[in-house]
Amino acid sequence: MIDKYAVFVPNLTNRAENFTSGHRACQGCAEALAVRHVLKALGHDIVISNATGCMEIVSSPLPLTAWNVPWIHVTFENAGAVASGVAAGLKVLMRKGKIPEKRIVSVGMGGDGATTDIGLQALSGALERMHKDFLYVCFDNEAYMNTGIQRSSSTPYGAATTTSPAGKDSIGQHTWKKNMAAIAVAHDIPYVATACSSYPFDLQAKVIKAVESGGPAYLHVLSVCPTGWRIPSHLAIKYGRLAVETGVFPLYEVQDGKYRMTADIPKLRPVRDYLSGQGRFRHLTDTDIDIIQKRVTKEYDKLISLHKSNNG
Amino acid sequence: MPKPMEEYRVEDLNPGCVIDEPGNAVVYHTGNWKSQRPVWNEQKCIKCGVCWNFCPDNAIMRKEGGYFVADYEYCKGCGICAHECITQCITMVEEVV
Amino acid sequence: MGKRIGMEVSLMVSEAVKLADVDVIAAYPITPQTHIVEHLSELVADGHLNAEYICVESEHSAMSACAGSSAAGARTYTATSSQGLQLMSELLYVVSAMRMPIVMTVVNRTLSAPLSIWNDQSDIMANRDCGWIMIFAENGQESFDQTLCAFRIAEDRRVLLPVAVNMDGFILSHVIEPYQTVEEEIVEKFLPPFDPLYTLHPDRPVTMGAFAMPELFAETKMAHEIAIRDSYAVIREVWDHWGELTGRRYEPVEEYMTEGADTVFVTIGSYGELGMDVVDRLRAAGKKVGLVKIRLFRPFPYRDILNSLTKFENLLIVDRALSVGGVGGPLASEIKTALYRLEKRPNVFSFIAGLSGRDVPPEKFIEMYEEAMEGLKKNQWDEFTMVGVRQ
Numbered sequence: 140m141i142d143k144y145a146v147f148v149p150n151l152t153n154r155a156e157n158f159t160s161g162h163r164a165c166q167g168c169a170e171a172l173a174v175r176h177v178l179k180a181l182g183h184d185i186v187i188s189n190a191t192g193c194m195e196i197v198s199s200p201l202p203l204t205a206w207n208v209p210w211i212h213v214t215f216e217n218a219g220a221v222a223s224g225v226a227a228g229l230k231v232l233m234r235k236g237k238i239p240e241k242r243i244v245s246v247g248m249g250g251d252g253a254t255t256d257i258g259l260q261a262l263s264g265a266l267e268r269m270h271k272d273f274l275y276v277c278f279d280n281e282a283y284m285n286t287g288i289q290r291s292s293s294t295p296y297g298a299a300t301t302t303s304p305a306g307k308d309s310i311g312q313h314t315w316k317k318n319m320a321a322i323a324v325a326h327d328i329p330y331v332a333t334a335c336s337s338y339p340f341d342l343q344a345k346v347i348k349a350v351e352s353g354g355p356a357y358l359h360v361l362s363v364c365p366t367g368w369r370i371p372s373h374l375a376i377k378y379g380r381l382a383v384e385t386g387v388f389p390l391y392e393v394q395d396g397k398y399r400m401t402a403d404i405p406k407l408r409p410v411r412d413y414l415s416g417q418g419r420f421r422h423l424t425d426t427d428i429d430i431i432q433k434r435v436t437k438e439y440d441k442l443i444s445l446h447k448s449n450n451g
Numbered sequence: 452m453p454k455p456m457e458e459y460r461v462e463d464l465n466p467g468c469v470i471d472e473p474g475n476a477v478v479y480h481t482g483n484w485k486s487q488r489p490v491w492n493e494q495k496c497i498k499c500g501v502c503w504n505f506c507p508d509n510a511i512m513r514k515e516g517g518y519f520v521a522d523y524e525y526c527k528g529c530g531i532c533a534h535e536c537i538t539q540c541i542t543m544v545e546e547v548v
Numbered sequence: 549m550g551k552r553i554g555m556e557v558s559l560m561v562s563e564a565v566k567l568a569d570v571d572v573i574a575a576y577p578i579t580p581q582t583h584i585v586e587h588l589s590e591l592v593a594d595g596h597l598n599a600e601y602i603c604v605e606s607e608h609s610a611m612s613a614c615a616g617s618s619a620a621g622a623r624t625y626t627a628t629s630s631q632g633l634q635l636m637s638e639l640l641y642v643v644s645a646m647r648m649p650i651v652m653t654v655v656n657r658t659l660s661a662p663l664s665i666w667n668d669q670s671d672i673m674a675n676r677d678c679g680w681i682m683i684f685a686e687n688g689q690e691s692f693d694q695t696l697c698a699f700r701i702a703e704d705r706r707v708l709l710p711v712a713v714n715m716d717g718f719i720l721s722h723v724i725e726p727y728q729t730v731e732e733e734i735v736e737k738f739l740p741p742f743d744p745l746y747t748l749h750p751d752r753p754v755t756m757g758a759f760a761m762p763e764l765f766a767e768t769k770m771a772h773e774i775a776i777r778d779s780y781a782v783i784r785e786v787w788d789h790w791g792e793l794t795g796r797r798y799e800p801v802e803e804y805m806t807e808g809a810d811t812v813f814v815t816i817g818s819y820g821e822l823g824m825d826v827v828d829r830l831r832a833a834g835k836k837v838g839l840v841k842i843r844l845f846r847p848f849p850y851r852d853i854l855n856s857l858t859k860f861e862n863l864l865i866v867d868r869a870l871s872v873g874g875v876g877g878p879l880a881s882e883i884k885t886a887l888y889r890l891e892k893r894p895n896v897f898s899f900i901a902g903l904s905g906r907d908v909p910p911e912k913f914i915e916m917y918e919e920a921m922e923g924l925k926k927n928q929w930d931e932f933t934m935v936g937v938r939q
């Protein structure tokens with residue numbers, strides 16, 4: 140990845156900022172950074188349907204908007220369905236000659252809560268219907284941040300949140316992170332990928348592939364949230380990188396059902412490197428960390444074997 | 452140019468509260484959130500733009516000559532640029548008001 | 549003039565939607581709405597209607613998809629009943645405040661529990677504050693007519709609000725009635741193409757659904773309130789135009805045999821037809837009884853209601869829903885509110901009848917009349933009466 144920086148970075152990317160300055164995300168919010176890069180890759184001809192959550196709130200306090208592209212927010216659990224309606228509306232209006240023919244991508248977006256919990260049904264419906272030029276992006280910061288860091292089904296095992304606090308009788312979140320990418324893959328859609336706010340070029344490349352696949356496509360973007368993870372804001376990029384380098388959050392894509400690992404990691408770092416320093420994990424014991432290490436290794440190996448069998 | 456919220460009257464709102472000035476959030480300056488500001492040492496800067504790429508607030512601009520500078524109107528002082536800079540040419544200095 | 553033919557009312561509604569040449573339908577099946585959406589699916593499948601039919605996985609997504617397509621600039625329709633409307637409830641408030649001219653048929657059915665598929669108006673009454681224009685059809689022809697009128701009202705630049713056309717489940721939806729079709733040329737004259745004010749399109753990016761802080765929220769609500777109040781004039785204008793084109797005239801509030809009446813039934817929805825029959829019988833028996841039918845429920849037509857109802861001494865208001873733990877029938881309680889500021893108010897008798905499709909034959913209306921007259925004699929009656937309930 141780093142070799143990209145040997146050249147002048149702004150030349151490698153769309154310079155238009157369609158998510159403008161003046162948005163009110165916290166200092167060091169890598170979810171906002173991920174949105175910025177997703178928009179760079181998507182370009183101009185899109186319509187965004189955004190679920191309720193941090194990115195919606197920080198960007199749209201009436202009468203202000205941080206969006207330079209068409210954008211709609213309706214409710215928390217329905218971005219998949221709203222984006223379906225947008226896709227269907229644009230399609231039929233073009234077919235009936237009421238608006239000019241042009242490829243416009245309908246992009247649904249939401250946080251992990253909006254995607255893996257309350258909006259899962261609406262998203263599943265949307266993916267199943269096979270809308271063309273349809274992309275859904277989950278910005279996963281691993282909790283309901285907008286409402287004050289409550290757990291979601293995407294919160295990792297062991298993380299303390301305000302509704303999964305660590306305590307005498309609790310390790311914090313006691314369920315394993317829901318594998319949302321696998322659920323998307325099960326819909327048999329042409330493109331699914333995981334990405335991370337610390338790898339903007341990889342993220343942008345995947346957005347472009349997702350769009351080129353024709354859709355529906357699903358991207359699951361680990362988006363580091365310093366506020367909710369209880370890390371200093373300047374370490375937002377570092378922790379995303381550690382998530383990938385430890386195998387906690389593997390980067391891969393699934394094109395027409397074929398898995399391919401997309402980050403070159405010769406040897407995984409121990410999960411301890413990732414867990415330590417994050418306030419949400421500070422209570423974990425060595426035994427807890429061992430349990431997490433075993434699980435991460437097992438899941439990572441599964442992906443590696445899928446990668447190997449799919450890529451001969 | 453949008454007015455402050457409390458000056459809006461019913462008649463000033465578009466039907467459905469649609470906002471038809473894209474990106475008008477730029478009038479909101481987040482720069483006063485910061486307690487520290489990034490400062491570049493141009494001696495060490497290799498003009499790669501890593502800082503620019505990782506800024507969540509689009510608050511880093513390229514100056515003439517290819518060096519980078521923060522747009523202090525928006526920079527929230529998160530310190531990502533300083534931490535990510537390959538040559539460590541950015542230092543965070545305390546914001547004095 | 550169009551042909552006069554017999555048809556199931558649900559199919560008439562689908563035909564009206566077809567004549568409106570809708571662009572997008574997003575709906576989820578629920579009894580007794582099913583025949584409408586099944587027929588629309590057929591029309592699309594057979595190429596008679598050039599629309600996108602989105603088979604959503606819930607009513608919540610139905611209304612969400614409607615929001616998306618309407619915002620994209622497409623003429624948008626859905627239909628539901630009962631639990632489906634409740635599942636949509638969250639969205640009902642949102643799309644009206646976002647001023648989306650979606651048209652929906654609500655085939656009225658009661659709400660669980662206990663589960664029941666049969667008719668009453670608990671579903672829409674539970675959502676009566678959701679900011680939609682609400683019209684109640686009395687018969688099949690009107691269900692058809694009001695569906696077409698709804699698109700014209702909703703999309704009028706002076707309105708831009710969603711419209712719910714209510715029709716009683718089974719009582720209307722599943723019966724075959726004669727109706728007069730309308731020629732396409734007439735519809736073309738009546739219903740111009742949808743010309744939205746804002747759309748989601750990259751050529752002119754807009755932001756829809758921004759949130760409001762307390763400093764601004766009340767102004768947004770007031771704007772919505774003014775819009776729906778002002779829609780009243782447009783509704784009348786549209787109904788007048790429809791009357792000119794088809795000869796079928798509609799008013800927000802209509803009277804039947806009220807000449808010289810001292811007592812009137814006040815009904816909404818399909819009770820209107822039954823009410824007329826009952827009034828005929830009571831008149832034949834020499835009673836000075838008439839009927840007032842409420843067609844427009846939102847915006848609540850205060851002026852028409854006062855103009856009409858203040859002429860009578862006794863109002864027998866028949867609701868098809870119970871505000872549990874509240875003050876009886878929703879229609880009755882709203883009418884009472886409207887009367888409050890008058891110096892001389894008519895007596896109000898609130899009846900709740902026909903819950904979950906319980907048969908209400910004309911005799912029941914006559915019993916209500918007798919009960920009210922009895923109460924008058926004793927100068928004592930209950931806040932409301934559940935008609936025919938065994939206790």
Ligand SMILES: Cc1ncc(C[n+]2csc(CCOP(=O)(O)OP(=O)(O)O)c2C)c(N)n1
Nearest residue numbers: 191192193215250251252253282283284285
């Ligand atoms: C039906 C409903 N339930 C609950 C809420 C409250 N709520 C708003 S945003 C949110 C959490 C958002 O979490 P996520 O989707 O992960 O996005 P994030 O804020 O973390 O980016 C919740 C619980 C709501 N708006 N609507």
Ligand code: SF4
Nearest residue numbers: 164165168193284364
């Ligand atoms: S809470 Fe987290 S995700 Fe939300 S704006 Fe702040 S840093 Fe970003």
Ligand SMILES: [Mg+2]
Nearest residue numbers: 250251282284
């Ligand atoms: Mg979240």
